[in-house]
Amino acid sequence: MPLRSAFSLAAALLALLACLAPAAVASPQVKVGIADDGILLHSPERAPEVVAAWKAAGIESVRIQVRWAGVAPGELSPTMPLGFHPSDPDDPQYSWKYLDDAIGLVVANGLNPILTVTGSGPLWSSRVPSLGSPRYMPDAAKFGEFATAVARRYGRVASQYLIWNEPNQPLWLQPQQECVTGSRKCSPVAPHTYRALVRAAYPAIHRADPGAQVIAGTLAPRGADPTQRNRPLRPLAFIRAFGCVDEKYKPIRTGRCRGFQPARIDGFAYHPHSIKASPSTPSARTDDANIADLRKLEDTLDGVQRARGFSTPTGAHTPLHLTEFGYQTSPPDPYDGIPVARQSRWLQEAAYIAWRDPRVRTLVQYEWQDEPTKSVGSGRKKYAGWQSGLFYKNGKPKPSFAGFRHPFVADVTTLAPRVRFWGQIRPGRSHRVALQRRSPSGAWVTIARLTTDTRGVLVKTMTLPGRGAYRYRTTDAPSLLEPVVTSDVLTVTPLRRSPSR
Template sequence: MRRGGPRVVLAGLLASLVAFGASGASPARAAVDTEVGIADDAQILYEGPSAAARAVAAWQDLGIDTVRIHARWAFIAPHPDDPRAPKGFHPRDPDDPLYNFAALDHAVDLLIAAHIRPMLALTGSGPLWATAKPALGNPRYRPSPHGFGDFSHAVAARYRGRVTRYLVWNEPNQPGWLQPQFSCTSRRVCTPVAPHLYRELFRAAAAAVRGVDPSAEVLVGTLAPRGQAPHKENAVMRPLQFLRSLGCVKADYRRDRSGACAGAAAIRASGFAYHPHPVRLAPTAHDPEPDDASFGDTKRLERALDRTTAAGILRPTTGARFDLYFTEFGYQTNPPDPISGVTPARQAAWIQQADYLAWRDPRVKNVTQYEWIDEPTKVSRFGAQYAGWQSGLRYVGGPPKPLAHAFPNPFYIDARPHLQARFWGQVRPGGATQITLQQASGTRWTAVAQAFTNAHGYWTIDRPIGTPGRYRFTYRLVLPSGGPPRTFTSLPQDVVPRP
């Protein structure tokens, strides 16, 4: 967690323990501290400079470490709807006057000034003139790896020294981002195409970025968490099927040397990005489809990733296993979405639980909240109601959801056998902060323990619990935006002992 504004720092912090009764309090383990991210392109790119400035100021106070922004090829390149590239255009030159980097420049500048790390997603769709068949009028159809490499070079050169992490393409297993997904000879016989297209797009982008900045992180994947039965060319591909084809392994994880995998060289990435949106599943619930993987299937994803890495051509740049970066994660709420949403209270509870589970997994390095403010509901071009995303901390127009209260200070109680519990939380922004754990007693709250957060804002307390109880934690700090110290209080959590 990025260090925030002024706060109390006491000597001997790492060994500190202040308790009211028998309890154990210790700083959280730095080895599994997780970056906190947010993604909301509407606010930082498309609503204008004033909206972007307000968003970044709010994110700074929320303790955001990193912001994912789409560097979308078709929005930055010139004449994206033309079948031919404009004359005199130099696509590798970041200063070519035909490029339109204005909104992205402003976003990156705002984030760096707020000490928040920009994380750029180099993604399509691209301009028609950079597709295999411009006459189709489909910017998602077989984009040119060479052209995408030129674009990636321009972006990396423009932000060299300011941006050090890149994602390559967004949800390439979704036909809304990359086509075709399959080649089908019948409704029963469809073979993957998109993973092989994506492999070459990734190679081109990674080579371009590393050619400009050899130390940059380049993440592979960014997959959507679920798909469909492959009965048509542009069905959504299930993520683990996509992963295996990308890494050139078969369904049984034996090496595949046929077709597009014949002679394929290794592809290397700094980490694996993924979007484990659970929709209405709890953070511990499993998706029944074995080739899909929501948040509760993180271990399933890790096993598939490890087996693909061991047998195929996908390789981490360091170490033997890929770390995970959950570069989109959220729950939509009802209201406003009665189809895919959960109650606002459940959204807040499940996001906090997921934060704890991610912190507990040393391979999960980033969880990026998607999004900050809901998108307006609308009817899609296919007739679906409640299209768009309504997973924000705030409703359209700005009113807060319970998650807006919980997000700066997530809190979770992990009930354990033998009447024990781990109390876990985080203070955002990070830094050394004293927290007080309180238990409800009727209408009053009684202090039962204290702890100090580590440099990333995490804290844990292990203590016995003999009866069901309600708890919360409270603390004081000065926000990065300034002003006098303020007292913050987490949402309360209930716990039931496990015998």
């Protein structure tokens, strides 16, 4: 983008947040991440150009799935191949090249890889391979050996490891629960399987990479009622079962909790997708949690931790990593997508919510570009795949791309009758900014001048001058910053809390 003047135009989308609960202290920093294995791992011809674009867009971290079956030998064999040493990354039967290329590209661009060490594994990794399902009861000891190999291979360039992906979903881990024959009464299984995986992986990774952060969770934000063996578990119920506590956080030591030993973790990851609900709309189900429910999620984690259902090295509350978040759009998906302008606004609101929460350390956008739509039937099934990208499949940017680079939000409810303007210029560094309001004549009038922090974050709390449109403009010298230009500026009317709220 060419330079224009010392006073370069930078108008960012101003979005209205409603029903936000106040936070005492904002996060000291939230690293901006991306996850798009479709490009990074499976389109190597495009990956160099796209990863460079990630860097230019201010992305700091890249989540990459290290899938067990994708690198280990004998994917369909019920027995581990002879002569294979699973904890040795240099064993010639491992196939690391595609990951080496992807991780090397990420590191070469100055980005931090977040490695999801996950199944499914090869069939021989199941505790009951005769069932023919690699997702069924993965063997924790064998997983620990695989985690050792991953950390030994990539420990010099990676420091964050996520354990499994969405273990509360049957696509990734089975069985989710066991049910009484002839009855719809079921009890959880997957949380206990998962606890064993974490207990095996945590020490294995730390031995191979002493400076590592081993992050558990990576849960999907919703589940279903426990009436069938492989119905997905609701995430908060999963967390309680993981820690062997009941709904009142009282320890359980019967059944699968007999002889309970807690897992140790360095952080907790979560995928707070809201699907078609705004970032300020709570989940309808008590044990589901989307991005509006971070306080509920944290209360659950804290309750389980107090009951010694898991531990952290320092005993402090576990930090939170939102390692997958996005909104699908219509177009292309008319069923599960939202309008593209709304996607842009809601992604910016989500970024503000993450910044506001002192426990959030990471927010990962899923994904960069829409997956192709795949028709596997009629109606909703005509739009299989995931279309939450900042770009359409044809490479054309959605409005959300500009908003992602330069989010700008007005929180007119948390501090009413005052307003907090929040934004971020990415890539982050210190910038001089003029906050402006459009006058009745159409001219833009500066109402405040400020300097962002070193991560490009601007925060200004003030009495809202009234109904109107707002934007910010960078006032850096041209040599320091290319112009940041967006065309969308919204009119906002300040809200007031009613006495009952």
